[in-house]
Amino acid sequence: MTSLQDTVAVVTGGGRGIGREIALHQARFGARVAVLARTAREIEETAALIATEGGTAIARAVDLVDRAAVEETLKSVVAELGPIDTLVNNHGSFRAFGPIWECDPELWWDDIEINLRGTFHTCRVVAPAMLARGRGRIVNLVGGGTGTSFPNGSGYASSKAGIMRFTECLNDTTKEGGVLAFAVDPGLVRTAMTELQLYSEAGKTHLPAIQQLFDDGINVPPTRAASLIADIAAGRFDPLAGRMLCGVDDRDVLERDMAGIVERDGRALRVTGMDMVKL
Template sequence: MVNSFSLAGRVALVTGASRGIGRAVALGLAAAGARTVLTARSGKDLASLAAEIAGRGGEALVLEADIAAEGAAGRVVADAAAWAGRLDVVVNNAGAIAAAGPFLELTREDWRDTLGLNFHATAEVCRAAGPVMLAQGSGSVVNMASVAGTNGVPMISHYAVSKAAMISLTRTLATEWAAGGVRVNALAPGWVTTDLTGPFAAVEGLADSLVHSVPARRWGAVEDVTGPALFLASDASRFVTGHVLVVDGGLSAYEGGPGLLDLVPAGRIGLA
């Protein structure tokens, strides 16, 4: 029997849903039949997304909130569960990089702001959603990590650490909640074209260098993350928990520098 990708009759909460990966994932979950709860700091962008979902025959609730603010996660989860009477999917997508620079130049505030949104807010959403899902005996949490959380990444040490912490949280909650019917997994995108990565692409020569380090020879589009998110959210992955699904065009599978990829079309190299 093939497990279903359908989310008909289910309720999905997406944080950071107003743009980028969060927006694309919300549209994908809605297209699969989920009633969506959309939260972010930009109410205007959320309203536009909700209207697009409604125009496609879906249903969405907009909850404007700074998910990193004290008490916000609990209120958002409570409002989502009250609206629909249940909560089946949570996609913890909200995230940011407060600044980029060498480790010794990043400030305490840079670390506080980045970990506050990327990790602590995710943990608080899980803290609020866990009891709801465990009480109903089912649920899927998808945490948006990054390949930066599995590798050493210069210039964004605080971001990398926040994503590594998210991966550890994912695996820990997966083991704690599995017997209660709740799955917890993470997605780890590589270089995806978003507002978050825009400043890196704007650095002269850097975008081309980064593309040449990706075997797929391109950056990802936000839509490239939608299918993997749907897989983890749906019953198609019903026996998958504690997993980190990498979506990076082969970046993390490749150990060499860009120059080696350039040699592939030339074929075998004589070294003797």
């Protein structure tokens, strides 16, 4: 049975949707949880929900693009809850839809900065402290465009592909020290982000496939990713560190296939079908 008793988890983007479910699941399995996001009201609601279930949680409003603010916030989390065992980077932005020449350049870059730079900032603070203790797990959420093209969603896709490669690099840097990094794709979940894609004029114009997917019945419950991440935090999938796990995965099947995935170097960003120039 999954147990996170006597651990500390930090969940970014934890004020609603997938992030709220991740925070709730961490707490239900025994972790003390710090919930981070920019909107104080939402993360305070998440912390209150955890408290009503008998768990321990604190809310910290922070802009993850602000490096100094991230450093101070995580320092305060450690002071109040203790050393961080699990970091979940769930925060995300996807507001720039359309061909790049039609996208607002500032919105496009905001998506990159929030998603990728925000993940860099939290990992940069947490990983050294985990290495000093010889243990820790980091989970970075990826998504659409991570391994394939995402027409009219280039900023989001580029950031998520970047997070995937960043996760691989981070894991290869820290795994010998007992700190493991994972990527998780939650699947298509109905969230505030997808609502913007569905109902904004730009979304309806440039991303009609999202509506079609929902019409076809594809709507992954956020609990799928949250349960998976709880298992990752508990160590169930340690052999798959540096690789991508998915909310839609059957976790029992995934566990049975771990050795095969590693052997065939699956669930990773790889260039295939061409001869690579050796430098």
